[in-house]
Amino acid sequence: MVIQGEAVGDDVARLEEVARRIRIEIVRTVHKTGVGHMGGSLSEADLLTALYFRELKVRPEEPDWADRDRFVLSKGHASVGLYATLAVRGYFPVAELLTFDSLGSRLQGHPDMTRLPGLDMSTGSLGLGISAAVGIALGSRTLGRTNRTYALLGDGECQEGSVWEAAFVAARYGLDQLVAIVDHNRLQQYGWQGDTPEHRLPPEAPGELRDKWSAFGWRVIEIDGHHMASILDALSQARSAQGRPVAIIATTVKGKGVSFAEGRYEWHVRVPNADEYALAMRELGETVRAGQEVRS
C-alpha cells in the first residue's frame, strides 16, 4: 500500500505499485470527466513515477522551493498523466483530479503554471517545452544552482523543428544537468497510414530517434520505458553525464496497462465508456461496483 505523498526511492516493487495507482487515476479521471489524452498518459506513467517518486528533488509541501529539480511536460496534452502523478505524490488531493478540464479548475487541459503550484512550465503546443527546459537548465547554471532539469517529450513531438533548435543549443552549452526523455510510444494522434486505415505507422523508424539525438550531440540512453529498474538505471546514468545533455529514448506502449487501448492510435484521445472503464479497472486491479468504487 502506497502512502500518498512519499517518495519511494529505489524499491522497484513499490514504484510499480505507485505506477499502477497512477494508471488507475488516469483512467478514472478520463472516464469520469469525459475528456483527456489517455493513451499518452498511460505510456508515460512509469517514467513519471520514476521521476516523481525516486529521481526529482522536490517538496510537494513547498512546490516553489527555489532549489528544486524542474520538470517540463513538453508533451503537454498528456497532462492527465502528470496530474495523476502529482496528486498521488501529494501536491494536491486525489479527489481534485475530477475537476480536470472544467471551468476554473487548476487542472487545465494543458498544463498552466499560473494556476497549479508544482508545474514548472506552461505547455501545450508541441515542441515548445524542451526550449523552456533548456532555458531553465541554462538559467539555473547561470545562477550557480545545482538543481537538475527534466523534460518529457513525445516521439511525434520530435517532428517539430523547434525541438531540434533546442537540442542544438543545449548541446552547444554542454547542459549536462538537462535530461530529455522521449516517450517513444510509436504512435501519434493520426500519423501516416500503413497497410490499412487502422494501421498507423510510427512517427519515426526504429533507431531514428537515437541517431538524431546522438547526431545533435546528446548522450543517448535507450530503454524499455515500462521496465522500472531500467528507467531508474537510466536516470542514474544521466546524473553522471559530463559536458553534454542526456536523451533517454524510452520505448513504450500507447495505452499501456489497458488491453483494448494498447497500441491503438484512436486512444490518443478517447474516453472509455462504462464497460470499457470497468474492464480497464479490473485489468489495473481496481474493483468497480455500481455506484461506488472500492480500492484494492
Add this chain to the structure above:
Amino acid sequence: MTLPMGRAMREVFGETVSELANQDQRIVMLDGDLGSSTRGEIFQRAHVDRYFQMGIAEQNMLGVAAGMASVGLIPYISTFVAFAVIRPLDQIRVLIAQPRLNVKITAGYAGLFTGRAGKTHQVVDDISIMRAMPNMVTLSPADDTETAEVLRWSATYQGPVYVRLVRDATQHLFDSGYTFQFGAAVALRDGSDVTLISTGAQTPRVVDAAETLAARGFQAGVLHVPTIKPLDVQAIVQAAERSNLVVTIEEHTVIGGLGGAIAETLSEHRPTRLFRIGLADVFGQSASNDDLLEAYGLSANRVADRISALMTSGPGRSGPAQPISTEERER
C-alpha cells in the same frame, strides 16, 4: 525648422541594457546571431557571462527566455522584429505571455528602416499582433531619450514587455530630463483644428509636420503614444475633444495598430471623425529611408501635405470622406 537627428535606438539599446545589468545581476541577453546589428555586442563586451548566443534559432530562443525567466532571470532579446515576434509567435503566446513570464522582447529594425533589407525584415503588423495578445505590454518609444527611459522602466516591471526599436538614427525629440511614464500618452503640442496622434519614431516627423501646418494656418495638436498597451484612454479622449478631428500616423499598417487602437477607443468613449495614415495594407520594399518615407507618405512633408489636403477639402461632418490612408494602394 525640423527636429535634429538623435542617436540610433540600437546604440541606446545596447548601452542601456548593459548599464541596467550593472545594477541588476538577474539581467541576461539572448541573441539570435544579430548582436553586431542590434548592438547587443555592447552588452556582450560588458557582461560576457550573461550574454547567450542562441544561434539562428529564434523559436528556441524565446522558449529559452521563458525558462530563464521562470528561474528568476530577466532576459532581454536581441534580434529583429521579424525574428523576435513573427517567427517565434507561438513560443511568445504559450510560454511567455500566458504565464506572464518576465521576458523583455526588445526588438530592433521596427518599421521601414531595415538597412535596405526590404519586405522580409520590414514588419508592418507587429503592433497589431502584440497589442492583441493578452498580458503583453506594448511600447514604442519616439527617440533615443525615450528609448533609454523605456528600457529602464522595463527592468522594473514584472512581466512580459514588447519594445519596438528602430535601427537607424532618428530625430531627437525629448531632452535628457524627460521621464517615461508607463501607460501615459504625452501631449507635445496644442491645437484645435486637428489632433494628430502618433507613436514611435514617427512622432518627431509628426511634430515637424505640425510646424508646417501651423505655417499654413492650421493649428494641430500632437499626442505621442509610447505605451500602445495599456492605452491612455483619458488622454486620447481629451485630445479628441479639443479638435473634433483626429488623424493617427504610424510607421506600421493602418490595420489594428495605433490607428486601430485609437479608433476602438474613440468609437467607444467619444465618437470622433478619424483618419488613419500608415501603410495601407501593403508590405514594404527595399529602398533608402528617405525614399521609403516619401513613398509611404510618412515624411514630415508628406504628412503635412496629406493633412492640409484633408483640412482644405474638408471631410465634413457627414457623408463618407475618401479615407486618405488608402491612397498608397495605388502607388
